[in-house]
Amino acid sequence: MRPTTNLRVLKASRKKPRAGDLFVMQLPDGSHLFGRVISTDAQAGPSMPGAVLIYVYRQRFPGKDVPDRSALSRDHLLVSPMMTNHLPWSKGYFETVAHRPLEPGDVLPQHCFLSAARGRYFDERGNELPGPIEPVGDYGLHSYRTIDDAVSEALGLDLA
Template sequence: MAETNLSVLKPSRKAVKPGDVFAFRLDGRYGFGRVIRTDAEIGPMTGCVLVYVYRVRSDTMDVPDRAELSPDRLLISPVMTNKLPWSRGYFEVIANQPTGPGEELAQHCFLSAARGTYFDESGHQLPGPVEPVGDYALHSFRTLDDQISDALGVARVP
């Protein structure tokens, strides 16, 4: 396994679902995220997992208050990934809380650096940026590790 700042929790091959709240451990504390969609698209890639990663941190894996799981509490921009963070055990599902009113951004926006254009999570081109802008790319657990580490001020793993 590649070395990361993220600790291995509990590997799972169970399919993730929209609303799954997950925990991760980095720098000795737990952080949290939520699966927003499991059918996001990046060009020809389908079935991508759109996730939010929140600022809330804890010494325990207990599900945070719902107020902490809102789009104004994001640690990083929305990210599209595959199922490896869960199957390798870096993310562990701890609850399922489908999003309610105000718990999703009105518009997701991702920049294709190669094209200099913006897309939503369904691959539709947008006329311009809508904050927060993520990367129009499939992120691995390693690039997620780098983004989360950067946002928390933790040195990246070489």
């Protein structure tokens, strides 16, 4: 039977993520990707407040040791910023490994998400933007499955 995700289950947690948390996810080859919680009060749609805005960084690592700050730069994103809920943590696909307070250079100057249904662009607070500002993410709530798909596509892996 095929696994439902390429991401491996690490350690489930009921602890709510906080802005600045660094988390790790494990790929099928055993390597790890790091991500960062940017906000825990994003708006993933007209009636979806309280979403977790995350970044996923491109560099792979052999383990869970937190890399140097330069590897976790807003300029080294693997995929566009995403908004999700707490399930990636509670199911164990994301494991929080450290906390570093966010500094101004850690966060993109502007987040932009496309609402495909409405054909318009919004920021993480639900404010409409005049047009696209790269990198453009999807305006909506991502599940751990759609995060897995986006990461897999970006890395050239077959979808689970």
